[in-house]
Amino acid sequence: MTRTVWIKADDSVGDWDTRRARITTALEAGADWVLVDEYDVARVRELGEINVAAFRTDGDVTVIDDAEEDEPNARPDAVVVGKDGEGDGTIDLPSDYSGSADLSTIRRESETDTGAYVRILAKEYEAFAEAAAVDADHTIVVGEDWAIIPLENLIARIGEETDLVAGVTSAEEAKTAFETLEIGSDAVLLDADDPDEIRRTVEVRDAAERETLDLQFAEVVEIERAGSGDRVCVDTGNLLEHDEGMLVGSMSRGLVFVHAETAESPYVASRPFRVNAGAVHAYVRTPDGGTKYLAELQSGDEVQVVDLEGHTREAIVGRVKIEKRPMFRVALETADGDRIETLLQNAETIKVATVEGRTAVTDLEAGDELRIYYEDTARHFGEAVEESIIEK
Missing domain, CATH: 2.170.16 (Endonuclease - Pi-scei; Chain A, domain 1)
Structure with missing residues (x-):
C-alpha cells in the first residue's frame, strides 16, 4: 500500500495568507495533496507542483468547468463533494440513514479523480461514508473528538474501490491512522498550521512505507x-x-x-x-x-x-x-x-x-x-x- 499525506487548506482554516503558508510548507515537506476550495486551484499551481483536490460546493456548473479551456491551471486533480452539504452536517442526515449517497457530481463522467468528504458526527455518517465510497476515488472521513472505532469500522467495510483518507490534527494521530487494524488508512488529511507538525506527518508517512529487514x-x-x-x-x-x-x-x-x-x-x-x-x-x-x-x-x-x-x-x-x-x-x-x-x-x-x-x-x-x-x-x-x- 502506498500511503499519502493530504494537507487541508480550504477557507475553513483561515485567510489566503494562512492557507498559503500551509500549502508552501506542504510543498517543501513533500506532502502529496492539498485540499482547497475551487477558486484557489490556480493560485496553488503558481506556488509549486503538488496534487490539488478542490471542494465543489455549488453544483454542476462551476469555476472548475468554466476554467477547463480558458485556465487549464485552475482544473484540479480531484473534485471533492460534501462540504456545505450532507457530508459535513450542513444538511442533516436522518438518524436511521442506511441508503445510498446521492453524489451526482461523483457519479457523472469526469476526467478528474473524485472524492467525498464526510465528517463522522454520528453513526449514520459512517453509513453515509460507506455509501459514498462506492463511487468516490477518495473517501475523506473526519472524526469529531473521535475514538479509533469509526476508522476501524470503515477500514473493515470499505474495500479497494476507494482510497480511505483519515482526518488528523497531528503526526501522532497520523501514525495511529496508518496502523489501525494493522492495515491502516490509505492516506491522512492533516488539519494543522504548525510547519513542524506537517513535516513530522510526512516523516510518519515515509516510515510507514519502509520495510524493516531481518x-x-x-x-x-x-x-x-x-x-x-x-x-x-x-x-x-x-x-x-x-x-x-x-x-x-x-x-x-x-x-x-x-x-x-x-x-x-x-x-x-x-x-x-x-x-x-x-x-x-x-x-x-x-x-x-x-x-x-x-x-x-x-x-x-x-x-x-x-x-x-x-x-x-x-x-x-x-x-x-x-x-x-x-x-x-x-x-x-x-x-x-x-x-x-x-x-x-x-x-x-x-x-x-x-x-x-x-x-x-x-x-x-x-x-x-x-x-x-x-x-x-x-x-x-x-x-x-x-x-x-x-x-x-
Whole structure:
C-alpha cells in the first residue's frame, strides 16, 4: 500500500495568507495533496507542483468547468463533494440513514479523480461514508473528538474501490491512522498550521512505507586479492548516518552490508553521502525490494539505505563514479551452509559490519562474521521469481 499525506487548506482554516503558508510548507515537506476550495486551484499551481483536490460546493456548473479551456491551471486533480452539504452536517442526515449517497457530481463522467468528504458526527455518517465510497476515488472521513472505532469500522467495510483518507490534527494521530487494524488508512488529511507538525506527518508517512529487514551474519570463508575491476561509488543526494550503508553483492540472494564513508580517515576526508559499493556487476537493493546492477545506476535513481538494525529508507542517487581499482573477493557461508560472494575495493576506507563492529575490508580474515541480508530466492531483471538459478 502506498500511503499519502493530504494537507487541508480550504477557507475553513483561515485567510489566503494562512492557507498559503500551509500549502508552501506542504510543498517543501513533500506532502502529496492539498485540499482547497475551487477558486484557489490556480493560485496553488503558481506556488509549486503538488496534487490539488478542490471542494465543489455549488453544483454542476462551476469555476472548475468554466476554467477547463480558458485556465487549464485552475482544473484540479480531484473534485471533492460534501462540504456545505450532507457530508459535513450542513444538511442533516436522518438518524436511521442506511441508503445510498446521492453524489451526482461523483457519479457523472469526469476526467478528474473524485472524492467525498464526510465528517463522522454520528453513526449514520459512517453509513453515509460507506455509501459514498462506492463511487468516490477518495473517501475523506473526519472524526469529531473521535475514538479509533469509526476508522476501524470503515477500514473493515470499505474495500479497494476507494482510497480511505483519515482526518488528523497531528503526526501522532497520523501514525495511529496508518496502523489501525494493522492495515491502516490509505492516506491522512492533516488539519494543522504548525510547519513542524506537517513535516513530522510526512516523516510518519515515509516510515510507514519502509520495510524493516531481518539482517543476519555470515562467516568469511575466503578473502583474496582479485586483481583490478571497475568499481562503483554511489554518491547520494542524502547525508547518511554513521550506522547506515547499502546492501550489495554478487549473488542477489545474499547481499553484504557495506558502510557509508561517514568515518574520518588518515587518508581521506569522510564522505557521508557515499557508499563505495563494489564492482559493476554487483547487485544493490532498491526501495521497492528489488535489485539493480551497480553499473545501471544513474543520477535520479533511488537506492535503499539500511542501518545496522535493518531499518530502511530511500536515497536519491546524485552521481555514480566508476573507476578501475584493485579488488578483494570476499566469500561467505550463511548459517544454513549457502555460499555467497562479493567483490569490494581493496582500500582501508571501505568498511563492513562485523560482529566486532565496523571493520575495514583490508582487515578482514577468515572466520570473521559479516552482517548480510539473505533471502532464498532467485531474481529476474531485479524481481524475485520462483525458479531455479545457480549463481557461483
